[in-house]
Amino acid sequence: NSLTSTANRAGFRIVPGAEALRALVPEVDPRSDLIVVLSHEGIDIDRELAAAGLGIDVIVGGHSHTRIDKGEWVAGVLILQAGDTGKYLGRADLTVRDDSLVSADCRLVPVRAAEAEPSDRMADLIEVFRERVDDEYGTKIADAPAPLGRCYFCESDLGNWVADRLRESVGAEVGLINSGGIRKDIDAGPVTKLDIFEVLPFWNQIVQFTCTGEELRTIALTNSRAEAEELHGILEVSGLTYSWWGSPDGVKLHNAMVGGVPIDPARRYTVACVDFVASSNAEKYLGIVPKDIEPFGVTLTSAVMEAAEELGIVSAPQEDRIQRVEIDFMAPAGR
Structure with a gap:
């Protein structure tokens, strides 16, 4: 509730992550081999969720900009986060057996954006939006x-x-x-x-x-x-x-x-x-x-x-x- 203004939340009911997961996990667990939570609540709350025994396997987190090079295990739950500002791409190779996460090989891959060349199609698309932005905000x-x-x-x-x-x-x-x-x-x-x-x-x-x-x-x-x-x-x-x-x-x-x-x-x-x-x-x-x-x-x-x-x-x-x-x-x- 504190991450955005009151006006932006009008018409929405926001519940704590643990409460939402207690309702959702029993519904999706029978239909899945692995339950992955996408979280933007920061590393401290991610650790709390992992320790809460909610039946989840992996948390891919954000907000706290925490760099976790090899992944972090809390109560059998793997927590992943790749730092900030797009410096790294996180990769996790998971081994799943009998509806459980057995092992994980995790690493952060440096993103070398300055060395990348966009395709012609992508460059054309970028230019379209650049011109729109310049028209509105370039003055x-x-x-x-x-x-x-x-x-x-x-x-x-x-x-x-x-x-x-x-x-x-x-x-x-x-x-x-x-x-x-x-x-x-x-x-x-x-x-x-x-x-x-x-x-x-x-x-x-x-x-x-x-x-x-x-x-x-x-x-x-x-x-x-x-x-x-x-x-x-x-x-x-x-x-x-x-x-x-x-x-x-x-x-x-x-x-x-x-x-x-x-x-x-x-x-x-x-x-x-x-x-x-x-x-x-x-x-x-x-x-x-x-x-x-x-x-x-x-x-x-x-x-x-x-x-x-x-x-x-x-x-x-x-x-x-x-x-x-x-x-x-x-x-x-x-x-």
Whole structure:
């Protein structure tokens, strides 16, 4: 349920993988020699499924981008995953006897795409779609004086730029965008609509909510923990600045400000976000559950495209909006 926005799930009932398999395996087992599960839930959940005694034989997994060179056996179930970004093709030669998987010879085959030449028929097909994409997204809309890059666990110049455009699009005081939703760096030079689409390919909807200053501090603390412990990609921020430190008792918020002014715990602040964060993953990313989420009927991708075209330039320095404070806990008192 957390992998896509609430709107995208409308009309669907999504059940845990183990529950679905308990219903399906008895139906397909009499008609098969081998039961192979295609999973996109990550290696940890794949291991749980394998250990659950569900009657499956093989799990071909994804999402966690785990490279498993020779396959991994858990409770007699073979788990396969071939890393990320198409670097490898997984091959598994299986021996099946009496309705059971007896053995497996598994390996990863490197994909050397740069050395491959497409057939004439495939090259013609690629060109047809390239022309369609160029017609729609090939237009130059801005220039980037210098490269802008991403960071999954820390503040980045590209994250700052996207968060600023998000906040400005609805006039909010704070803008928050999950770093994992920023999927490509921007090179110096001309910037096209396609560049922006490749940076923000998910078409997440822009939403706004309000929260108290105390809740906003909770959001900053939750984000600090995500950075300190690398729990997941952090939220890039706009309008909000804060610092944190790691104490023996855990991560602590040092200070937090909005617009350069210390946060008032009792005051309410407007926050611009995307539905993937605010509606589908609020507790994970925010540490709170907003109660007054207001959709704006526009995607982050289209809003950022429009902003880039209007500004004509894509540029944002990394401004230390998020800072880690180092404290020497072994220093003598009074130092």
